[in-house]
Amino acid sequence: MGSQWGVNRSVAQIHALLFLSVNPLNAEEISDQLGIARSNVSNSLKELVGWKLIRRVPVPGDRREHFVAEVDVWEMALRIAQGRKEREIDPAISAIDSCVEQAKKEPDLNPIVVARMHEMQDFLETADRWSNQMLNVPKSKLNMLMKMGDKVFSLLKLTGKKTE
Amino acid sequence: MGSQWGVNRSVAQIHALLFLSVNPLNAEEISDQLGIARSNVSNSLKELVGWKLIRRVPVPGDRREHFVAEVDVWEMALRIAQGRKEREIDPAISAIDSCVEQAKKEPDLNPIVVARMHEMQDFLETADRWSNQMLNVPKSKLNMLMKMGDKVFSLLKLTGKKTE
DNA sequence: CTTTTATTTCTGCATATACAGAAATAAAGG
DNA sequence: CCTTTATTTCTGTATATGCAGAAATAAAAG
Numbered sequence: 001m002g003s004q005w006g007v008n009r010s011v012a013q014i015h016a017l018l019f020l021s022v023n024p025l026n027a028e029e030i031s032d033q034l035g036i037a038r039s040n041v042s043n044s045l046k047e048l049v050g051w052k053l054i055r056r057v058p059v060p061g062d063r064r065e066h067f068v069a070e071v072d073v074w075e076m077a078l079r080i081a082q083g084r085k086e087r088e089i090d091p092a093i094s095a096i097d098s099c100v101e102q103a104k105k106e107p108d109l110n111p112i113v114v115a116r117m118h119e120m121q122d123f124l125e126t127a128d129r130w131s132n133q134m135l136n137v138p139k140s141k142l143n144m145l146m147k148m149g150d151k152v153f154s155l156l157k158l159t160g161k162k163t164e
Numbered sequence: 165m166g167s168q169w170g171v172n173r174s175v176a177q178i179h180a181l182l183f184l185s186v187n188p189l190n191a192e193e194i195s196d197q198l199g200i201a202r203s204n205v206s207n208s209l210k211e212l213v214g215w216k217l218i219r220r221v222p223v224p225g226d227r228r229e230h231f232v233a234e235v236d237v238w239e240m241a242l243r244i245a246q247g248r249k250e251r252e253i254d255p256a257i258s259a260i261d262s263c264v265e266q267a268k269k270e271p272d273l274n275p276i277v278v279a280r281m282h283e284m285q286d287f288l289e290t291a292d293r294w295s296n297q298m299l300n301v302p303k304s305k306l307n308m309l310m311k312m313g314d315k316v317f318s319l320l321k322l323t324g325k326k327t328e
Numbered sequence: 329c330t331t332t333t334a335t336t337t338c339t340g341c342a343t344a345t346a347c348a349g350a351a352a353t354a355a356a357g358g
Numbered sequence: 359c360c361t362t363t364a365t366t367t368c369t370g371t372a373t374a375t376g377c378a379g380a381a382a383t384a385a386a387a388g
Contacts (some may be wrong), residue, residue, distance in 0.1 A: 001255065001256055004252055004255060006170060008377090009376080009377095010376080010377075018336080019279060019280065019284075020277050021280070022274060022276050022277065026334090027335075028334090036378085037239075037377065037378040038335085039336075039338095039377080039378070039380090040376080040377050040378070042335065042337090043336085043376095043377090044339095046336090058359075063333075063334065063385085063386065063387095064334060064335090065335080072279060073286075073287040074287065077287065077291070088169060090348085091165065091168060092165055095165055095370080112186050113186065114186050116183065116235060117184070119237050120237055122237075123238065123241065126310050126311060126313075127241070127310070128308045130313060133231050133317055134312060137317070146291070146293075147290060149293055149294060149297060150297060152330060153297055172345080172346060172347090173346080173347095190364090191364085191365075200347075200348085201347060201348040201365075202348090202365085203347080203348070203349075203350090203365090203368090204348070206366060206367090207346095207366085209367090223381095227355080227356065227357090227363075227364065228363090302330050304374080326379090
């Protein structure tokens with residue numbers, strides 16, 4: 001799956017291994033188990049720590065760094081969502097903002113073009129606010145909300161096909 | 165932005181061009197405007213059509229195929245979400261299902277490991293149902309819902325930090 | 329302070345992806 | 359049906375990414 005999700009094979013493999021591992025593993029154990037180079041493990045672990053999908057844990061009486069994965073799947077999903085927002089939405093907002101800025105200086109720009117840029121900007125801002133809020137919903141409630149599924153949708157009278 | 169969003173430069177460039185273009189463009193115009201090879205344009209257009217972010221439009225009196233982008237940003241977002249679900253969630257479900265299947269055959273597998281696999285499976289199924297529902301919410305209501313933002317959250321009493 | 333051991337960064341090769349130009353195919357016009 | 363024009367597929371090359379092994383750095387032990 002890794003490549004579809006935007007991480008390379010080693011990263012995906014290591015994450016899977018740690019997710020299914022009952023006890024913390026050190027870099028060498030990972031390297032041996034998966035048969036990938038020690039250096040590669042090091043870089044992959046760094047990336048996974050960056051996504052907050054794993055964390056370092058000290059094992060008493062052992063000098064080596066050990067790692068464990070976040071095992072709560074909802075927490076995992078939140079972290080991934082958070083990471084994606086930072087990597088995809090936030091830079092997109094900066095980009096569109098500077099585009100709009102530039103566009104202001106161009107006097108003879110088709111108004112339709114300017115309008116489209118503004119719609120995009122407005123959308124991204126809304127998406128940003130919304131995701132910030134979603135990411136702050138406590139895990140348990142998120143879980144409940146999604147498990148309830150259709151009940152929530154009919155409660156909010158959101159279903160139907162009127163405009164879409 | 166392209167690379168961050170999982171598409172290559174040409175695809176992103178062409179999409180941007182069409183999104184900001186007031187009238188339909190044909191492949192050659194795109195090739196000229198952006199200075200990329202005609203063949204590259206062809207493949208990129210195919211990908212964008214696959215995402216349903218652009219569509220072919222016949223221009224009367226012109227044999228060549230012309231293309232226009234979906235200009236409604238909400239519709240665009242829905243299509244991207246749809247595409248990502250198909251590429252990321254659906255195959256992940258197949259993958260976890262076959263893993264769980266395999267695991268059944270392994271009698272001496274640590275129960276904790278099996279439990280984690282099931283949690284993952286359960287989560288993915290929930291996410292699948294949820295996203296299917298979200299994708300069926302009419303655009304206008306989605307827009308409204310997200311614009312209202314915090315009001316919806318407080319209505320549902322979803323905010324707070326209890327368990328997270 | 330020196331030696332040992334863990335970890336990270338560097339370097340180079342291998343593989344994969346992006347892309348241009350050529351060739352092939354398909355579609356329309358005469 | 360043949361010619362012209364549009365479009366797609368194929369092929370080679372350039373570039374980027376992935377990854378191993380070596381070198382360098384950092385940390386702990388003696």
